[in-house]
Every structure is written in C-alpha cells, then in structure tokens.
Amino acid sequence: MEPLKTLADAYRSFSRDPSFKKELANWLEQYAGRPTPLYFAGQLTRHAHGAKIYLKREDLLHGGAHKINNTLGQALLAKKMGKRRIIAETGAGQHGVATAMACAALGLKAEIYMGSEDIERQKLNVFRMKMLGAKVHPVESGSKTLKDAINEALRDWVTNVEDTYYLLGSVVGPHPYPTMVRDFQSVIGKEARRQILRQEGKLPNAVVACVGGGSNSIGIFHSFLNDPEVNLYGVEAGGHDMSPGKHAAPLVAGREGVLHGMMTYVLQNAEGQIETTQSISAGLDYPAVGPEHSYLMGVGRTKYVTQTDSEALNAFKQLSQLEGIMPALEPAHAISYATKLAKTLKKEDSIIVNLSGRGDKDVDTIARQLPH
Amino acid sequence: MQDNSLTDNPIEQKFRDLGKRSEGVLVAYLMGHDPDPKSFLANAISLIEGGADILEVGIPFSDPVADGPIIQAAGMRALSARATPRQILDTIGELSTQFTLPIVTLTYYNPILAMGIERFMRTASDSGVNGMVVPDLPMEEAEAFRDMALKHNLDSIYLAAPNTSTERLQNIVNKSKGFLYLVSLYGVTGPRDILSTQSLDTVKKVKLLARGKIPISAGFGISRPEHVSSLLRAGADGVIVGSALVRVVAEHLDDPGEAQDHLKKNIWSLKQASKTTGC
Numbered sequence: 001m002e003p004l005k006t007l008a009d010a011y012r013s014f015s016r017d018p019s020f021k022k023e024l025a026n027w028l029e030q031y032a033g034r035p036t037p038l039y040f041a042g043q044l045t046r047h048a049h050g051a052k053i054y055l056k057r058e059d060l061l062h063g064g065a066h067k068i069n070n071t072l073g074q075a076l077l078a079k080k081m082g083k084r085r086i087i088a089e090t091g092a093g094q095h096g097v098a099t100a101m102a103c104a105a106l107g108l109k110a111e112i113y114m115g116s117e118d119i120e121r122q123k124l125n126v127f128r129m130k131m132l133g134a135k136v137h138p139v140e141s142g143s144k145t146l147k148d149a150i151n152e153a154l155r156d157w158v159t160n161v162e163d164t165y166y167l168l169g170s171v172v173g174p175h176p177y178p179t180m181v182r183d184f185q186s187v188i189g190k191e192a193r194r195q196i197l198r199q200e201g202k203l204p205n206a207v208v209a210c211v212g213g214g215s216n217s218i219g220i221f222h223s224f225l226n227d228p229e230v231n232l233y234g235v236e237a238g239g240h241d242m243s244p245g246k247h248a249a250p251l252v253a254g255r256e257g258v259l260h261g262m263m264t265y266v267l268q269n270a271e272g273q274i275e276t277t278q279s280i281s282a283g284l285d286y287p288a289v290g291p292e293h294s295y296l297m298g299v300g301r302t303k304y305v306t307q308t309d310s311e312a313l314n315a316f317k318q319l320s321q322l323e324g325i326m327p328a329l330e331p332a333h334a335i336s337y338a339t340k341l342a343k344t345l346k347k348e349d350s351i352i353v354n355l356s357g358r359g360d361k362d363v364d365t366i367a368r369q370l371p372h
Numbered sequence: 373m374q375d376n377s378l379t380d381n382p383i384e385q386k387f388r389d390l391g392k393r394s395e396g397v398l399v400a401y402l403m404g405h406d407p408d409p410k411s412f413l414a415n416a417i418s419l420i421e422g423g424a425d426i427l428e429v430g431i432p433f434s435d436p437v438a439d440g441p442i443i444q445a446a447g448m449r450a451l452s453a454r455a456t457p458r459q460i461l462d463t464i465g466e467l468s469t470q471f472t473l474p475i476v477t478l479t480y481y482n483p484i485l486a487m488g489i490e491r492f493m494r495t496a497s498d499s500g501v502n503g504m505v506v507p508d509l510p511m512e513e514a515e516a517f518r519d520m521a522l523k524h525n526l527d528s529i530y531l532a533a534p535n536t537s538t539e540r541l542q543n544i545v546n547k548s549k550g551f552l553y554l555v556s557l558y559g560v561t562g563p564r565d566i567l568s569t570q571s572l573d574t575v576k577k578v579k580l581l582a583r584g585k586i587p588i589s590a591g592f593g594i595s596r597p598e599h600v601s602s603l604l605r606a607g608a609d610g611v612i613v614g615s616a617l618v619r620v621v622a623e624h625l626d627d628p629g630e631a632q633d634h635l636k637k638n639i640w641s642l643k644q645a646s647k648t649t650g651c
Contacts, residue, residue, distance in 0.1 A: 001510050002535045141444060147435060154437045159559035161535065258481045259435060261508065271456050272486025273434040 003161050008176040010081050015183065020080065024073055031105060032061050032068045034187065038195035038352070043322040044339065051205060051345035053338055055355040056192045056220060059327065065357030066188060066216045067098035067169060073184035075102035078165035085160065088167040089113045089153040091146035091212070092283035092330065093125025094357055095169030100132035110134035113152045115144040118282045125361050143276045146212075146286045150260055170213025171290030174261030178290050185219025192352055193223045200350050206231040208338040209354035210330045211251065211304065212283050214290035216356035225301060233341065234293060235333045237279035238306030244269070248277035250289045251297055251304040257288070264291040280309035280365060281329035283357075307333040313369055315339065316359060328357035329365065382474045382502050383527055383550035386425055387587040387609050396600065396646035397551075397610030399589055400424035400639055401478065403446035404431050404460035406621055408453045411628045413463055415621060415635055420471050422636035423643030428505070428612065429464055431457045431479035438507040440562030442615040445622060457483050457492065461499040468500025476503035476529060476550070489517065493524040503527030503550040511544055518547065529553050534574040541581050551587040551610060554578055556594075556603070563595035563616045572606040579607035597645035604646060613642055 014020040028034040036057045045053045058066040071088075078086055086108050090096030096112040103110035112129055116138045119126050129136050142148035150173070157166040171178045171185070189207075196204050207224055209217035211234035224230040239247035247253065250265040257266035259274060267275040267287040279285045296302040307315075312329055315336035320326045327335055331354065338353045345351070359366070390397050400419045405412045416427060432447035432455055439447070457479065464475055477496060484492045484506065496504065504526055509517060511530050518528045527550030532541055534557065544552060556571035557564070575590055582588055590603045591612030600611050617635060624631035 001512070001540065002533070002537055005537075141441075142435065151435055151437050155440070155560045158438075158533075161558055256485075258485060258508065260437070266482070268482065268486060270486065272483035273432075273451065274482070 003157070004174055004176070011077060011176050011180050014077055014080055020076070024076055027072045027076065028069065028187065032072060034061070035191045036060050038192055038199060040199070041323050044319060045342070047318070047322055048339045048342040050342035050347065051349035051351050052200070052347070053342055054196065054204070054350060054352045055325070056188060056352055058188060058216065058354060058356045059325070059358035063094070063098045063101050064360060065094040065098065065328065066185060066219065067095045068101065069187055069219070070169065070181050070184040070215065071095070071098040071102035071167060074167045074180070075099070075106050075108060078167065079106050079108060081165065083163060083165035084108060085164045086110045086167050087113065087153050087156050087164055088169060089146065089149035090169065091115070091118055091149065091285055092281065092328070093118065093122040093129065093361060094283060094328070096129045096134065096136070097125050097132065099167050099169070100129045100134035103134065104132050111137060113137045113139050113149040113156070115139045115146060115149050117144040118146065118149070121365055122282055122361055123364065145277070145282070147259070147274065154260070170215040171218050171292060172213045172260060172262060172288065178262065178292055181215050182218045182222060182292060185215050186222040188216065188219040188354060189221060189223030192220055196350065196352060203227050203230050204352045205345055205349040206233060206341060206351045207354070208233045208235060208334045208341065208351060210235045210284060210334040210356065211289060211293060212237070212248070212286050212330060214293045216354050218290060218292055220352070220354040221296070221302065232302040233337060234302055234304045235337045236304055236306045237281060237284035237333060238308040238311070239278040239280070240309060242306070245276045246278050247306065248279040248285050248287065249306045250287060251293060252306050254287070259288045262288070262291045264288055264294040280312060280369070281333070281362070283328070283330040284333065305337055307336045311336040313366065316366060317370060325355070326359035327355055328359045329362045331356045332359070381527065381550065383426065383476070384587065386474055387551065390425065391609060396604040396608065397425045397587070397589065398423065398600070398639070398643050398646050399426040399428050399591070399610055399612040400617060401428040401430060401612060401614035402621065403443060403450050403618055404429045404463065405450045405453055405455035406446040406618070407449045407625055409459065409463055411631070413466065414628065414632055416467055418632040418635040419617065419639050420473060422639035424639055425473060425610070427467070427473055427475045428614070429460065429475060429477050431460050431477055431483055433480040433483055436480060438560055440560040440615060442563070442618050442622065443561050446618045457487050458495060461495050461501070464501060465499035474502040475500060476505060476527070477501055478505040478507070481506050481509045490520060493520055493526055497524040497526055501526060503529050505529045505531070505553055507531060511547055531555055532578060534558060534570060538581065541578060545582050545586055548586050551589045552578070552582065553612065554588050554590045554608070555592045556590045557592050559592065561592055561615050563619065564593040567593070567599045567602055572602060575603055575606040575608045597641050600642050600645040601648060611646065
C-alpha cells in the first residue's frame with residue numbers, strides 16, 4: 001500500500017506541474033512522433049459500403065504502437081521520483097518495447113517480465129527489447145502469458161520496492177494505475193476529436209477500439225464520453241469460440257471479481273479461479289479488464305462486442321490489401337467490427353477506428369495462419 | 373465445533389496463555405488439500421501433534437501474487453486435485469472436532485467473493501475457523517468485510533510490511549483482531565537462509581507501536597529454529613512458518629508417511645526454539 005500511496009501522491013503533483021506537462025509534450029512530439037494522423041480509409045470505406053471509416057494512426061508512433069504515450073509519461077515520472085530501476089510486464093511485447101525505448105531515452109534501467117508462451121509467439125519484440133538494452137525475464141508460472149507476467153512483476157516490486165518503479169502498461173491494477181495510464185493515453189482521443197471536427201465538420205457516429213487491458217480504447221474514448229451522440233464500441237478477443245478458456249472477453253462473458261488489485265469484470269470459474277484465455281493476439285490475451293471499462297459498461301455509456309481470431313485475420317488481410325496498412329492483430333479486431341458496423345450506417349456518417357499498432361510483430365503468426 | 377464461548381477470543385487467548393509462560397506462539401501453515409485431502413489432513417495432524425499452536429490453512433487461488441514459488445506450486449497441486457474452498461473448510465471442520473487449537477485461513481479475495489462473502493464466513497465459522505488472512509484485501513477496503521467477520525466470530529488479521537507508515541500501522545493495530553501479521557521483509561513468501569537485521573528492526577518498531585494491544589506474529593522467510601528465537605527475542609509474540617513446511621510436503625509427494633515424520637520433527641524443533649525466548 002505505501003508504494004501505491006507514494007506513487008499516487010507523486011503522480012497527483014506532477015500531473016499538475018506545468019513544467020512536467022511541457023516536458024512530456026515535448027517528448028511525445030519530438031521523440032514519439034505526435035500528433036498522429038487521422039486517416040480517411042477510402043478504399044476500405046468503399047469496400048464496406050457504408051459509413052466513412054477513419055483510422056487514428058497510432059501505428060505510426062515510434063515503436064509501432066500507442067504504448068509509448070504511457071511509457072514516456074511514467075518513465076518521466078519515475079525519473080522525477082528518483083527511481084532508477086524500471087520493471088514492466090508485457091504481453092505482445094509492445095509495452096515491453098515501448099518501456100525499453102523510454103528507459104533508454106531517459107537513461108533508466110529496464111527489466112521486462114514476459115510469459116514464456118508470449119516470448120515464443122512474439123520473438124521479434126523480444127529481440128527488439130534486448131537490442132534496446134532491456135533485460136527480459138521469462139515467466140514460467142500459471143498460463144505463461146500476460147496475467148502471469150503481471151503477477152511476477154508485482155512480486156518483483158514488493159521485493160525491490162525501495163529503488164524500483166513498476167511501469168504498468170495498461171489501465172489495470174491498483175490505483176493510481178488505471179487513472180494514470182488513462183490520462184497518458186487520453187492524448188489519442190483529444191487529437192482524434194479535434195481532427196474529425198476539422199476533417200468532417202462533425203462528430204463521428206461511432207468510435208471503435210480493441211480492448212485487452214483497455215488502454216488504447218479508454219485513451220480514445222475518453223474525449224468522447226460527454227458526446228452522447230458518439231457510440232463507443234470496445235472489441236474484445238472472441239478467440240476460437242466463446243466456450244470457457246477459448247476466448248479473452250471478460251466484459252462480454254465474465255463476472256465481477258478481484259484480480260491484480262482491482263475490482264472489475266474477470267473471466268473465472270464458479271470457485272473464483274481465474275480462467276485461462278485464448279486469442280491469436282497476445283496483447284488481448286488477458287482475463288480481466290480496466291475497471292473504468294466495467295464502470296462505463298455498467299452505466300451504459302460504452303458497448304462491448306467480440307470478434308474471433310479468424311475475423312481478425314480477415315481484417316488484417318483486408319486492410320493490408322485495400323489500404324497498404326498492416327495492422328497489429330489487436331486492432332485488426334476493431335477493424336473487423338468497424339467494417340461490419342459501417343454497413344449498418346449511412347454514407348454521411350463516420351466511424352473512427354483506433355489503429356493502435358502496426359502488424360510487423362505478428363507476421364510469423366499470420367504466415368502460419370494465412371495462405372501466402 | 374470449537375469449544376469457545378462467544379465472549380472469548382481463542383486466538384488472543386492462545387497468545388495470552390503462552391505469553392504467561394514466556395513462550396512464543398508458533399503458527400504453522402499448510403496449503404489446504406495439498407497434494408490431496410487425505411494427505412493434507414494427515415500432514416496437518418502431524419503439525420498439531422508436533423507442537424503447532426495455531427494452524428493456518430491456505431485456500432488455493434490461481435494467481436497468488438504474494439506467494440513465492442513453493443506456495444504457488446502447492447496451490448497448483450491443490451487446484452489440480454480440484455480443491456474448492458467449501459471442501460477445504462469441510463476438512464478444517466474435521467480437524468476442529470479433534471483438536472482445540474485455533475485455526476485461521478489464508479486466501480485471496482476472489483475465491484471468497486465467488487463463494488459469497490457471507491456464505492464463506494458462515495461456512496468457515498461453522499467449520500471452526502477463528503480468523504482470516506486475505507493478503508489482497510487492504511484494510512482501507514475492508515470495512516464491510518470486517519463488520520461481517522465480527523458477526524461471525526472471525527478475526528480479521530491484517531498484514532503490515534517494513535515500509536508501512538506509522539499512521540497506517542496505528543490503524544492496523546487498532547483494527548486487527550487475533551494477531552497482526554507482520555511481513556518482516558520486502559518480498560514474497562519463501563524460506564530464506566538468513567534472517568535480515570531489517571526483519572528484527574521491523575519487529576521492534578511494530579512491537580513498540582502495538583503497545584500490547586494486539587499480538588505480533590512475524591512471517592515470510594522464516595525456516596529455522598534460530599530465526600524463531602531471534603524474532604521472539606526482538607519482541608514478536610509469535611512466528612508464522614509456511615514455505616519451509618510446504619517444501620517438506622513437496623519433497624515427499626511419493627511417500628506421504630515420510631512427509632509426516634519430517635513435518636513432525638521440523639515443527640517440534642521450531643516449537644522448542646519458541647520456548648526459549650530469553651525474556
């Protein structure tokens with residue numbers, strides 16, 4: 001509890017400090033490459049035959065995903081707090097890479113926990129982390145994926161709490177992480193709202209984003225929460241099918257529970273044991289979700305749906321061929337749903353999809369699944 | 373059923389009784405139904421017969437973030453044997469009809485939530501459980517939980533760590549019942565060879581703050597008789613030994629009889645160390 005209090009206090013004071021904000025804005029612009037474009041996907045729109053589809057191009061950020069928005073913010077905070085050793089968990093490896101980058105740039109030491117199953121399916125990112133100077137710890141416990149990497153990072157943190165900062169990668173875990181990570185990611189929605197108003201002259205009919213832990217989705221949703229005419233859709237991993245253990249959709253198929261210091265929707269059995277999850281995208285392979293999503297669903301502001309592995313693969317192929325953009329498998333779930341949603345809307349409507357990362361990391365997985 | 377009147381608190385009574393003899397309370401932990409219900413029952417009886425003063429029974433959770441590899445593996449063994457909270461509480465019920473020592477459970481919050489908090493507490497209380505440790509339920513979030521526990525004659529046992537602030541520690545001292553579970557090091561459960569001076573300093577600090585209001589039991593990393601005597605000399609009222617015992621179970625999965633002999637010997641030597649606190 002004490003380290004969380006210290007962190008919450010530090011975050012509260014730095015997040016109000018104009019010089020911290022200015023420094024972070026500078027890193028985001030000069031190093032990460034913000035703002036990212038809001039791209040009108042004309043070919044995909046024509047193909048879907050419905051509402052205009054816009055892509056928020058977080059895949060163009062340094063490192064290839066939205067994760068850098070958060071890692072720069074937290075690494076800067078860690079540095080101000082005088083911590084020199086940074087630990088992080090990673091699923092797909094994008095957060096690990098983004099942590100390694102931010103730490104290298106800010107002169108901090110990074111150690112990354114990653115499930116051994118994820119290491120196997122995300123070799124490229126493991127290599128990138130090592131090249132960036134980070135140490136990668138394989139996690140062999142439990143299901144050997146993201147949730148176990150979080151467990152291991154928490155165990156490290158309680159052991160080395162005095163000199164170590166835990167840089168959590170999503171809007172999950174105990175307070176203040178869900179709030180802090182959302183704040184750092186909300187830059188996505190702030191830009192997207194401004195951009196769509198400029199490009200379309202009106203707000204979109206819908207915003208669609210994939211949900212694993214839920215950081216890219218909450219980041220883009222947040223600026224639209226007070227626009228009731230904008231429908232917000234989170235797309236969870238439908239995996240193979242919706243039977244227990246075959247998907248990763250806690251909001252659609254889970255129950256209220258407590259995991260990793262948060263009360264939220266969790267995939268669990270009748271006795272409260274956490275279910276294993278399955279998804280073609282390592283970044284969505286998590287049995288719980290950020291508590292703010294649970295809240296937003298509860299009050300009816302957001303809706304959550306699923307798309308299966310094969311639907312995501314089709315969307316990957318479609319976006320690659322129609323637009324020349326290879327999405328990561330995580331946002332491919334959002335692309336898939338948005339394409340279907342577009343068909344139900346009028347041509348003058350628009351949809352924003354958060355294209356949260358690029359697909360280079362997934363080419364091995366995709367090569368195994370798709371004929372080429 | 374436990375033989376205790378409603379006005380008395382069996383856990384605190386145990387500390388008082390042993391304290392009068394200048395003897396420390398030895399809390400012995402095992403994972404419930406590890407590796408199976410029958411062996412667990414026999415192992416627990418060995419610990420009780422060997423001299424354990426309080427029995428602490430783990431109820432497994434798939435994601436035990438406060439535990440090191442030894443207890444993680446024990447939880448996995450129990451879950452593989454399809455252990456459920458209800459069945460483990462039933463086994464505790466069997467123990468409490470045969471023995472009078474206080475029994476506490478240790479489990480994470482989600483299995484309790486899944487069973488229903490009130491139903492868990494009622495079942496636990498009916499099975500003779502006297503107290504509960506929930507490592508991922510911080511005191512700040514536990515107001516309703518504590519009130520309900522009181523109603524069911526269950527002690528809410530809170531954890532404190534070396535970095536817990538004085539203010540929060542004061543709160544934990546005021547709100548803990550039974551004993552205060554002092555995590556005497558930075559880290560997760562698991563035996564360490566050497567007891568750090570930090571552990572001893574933490575005990576001294578917390579003892580001073582507790583001012584006799586609540587007994588202090590030190591846990592995490594304790595495996596040897598000399599650890600027990602040092603912690604008691606530093607002022608702890610009790611010690612909790614977990615991973616060192618669970619390791620014995622793990623090392624004798626093929627020969628449960630052997631495990632019971634070793635457990636009995638180990639707990640006996642730890643108990644001897646708790647009798648010579650030198651104060």
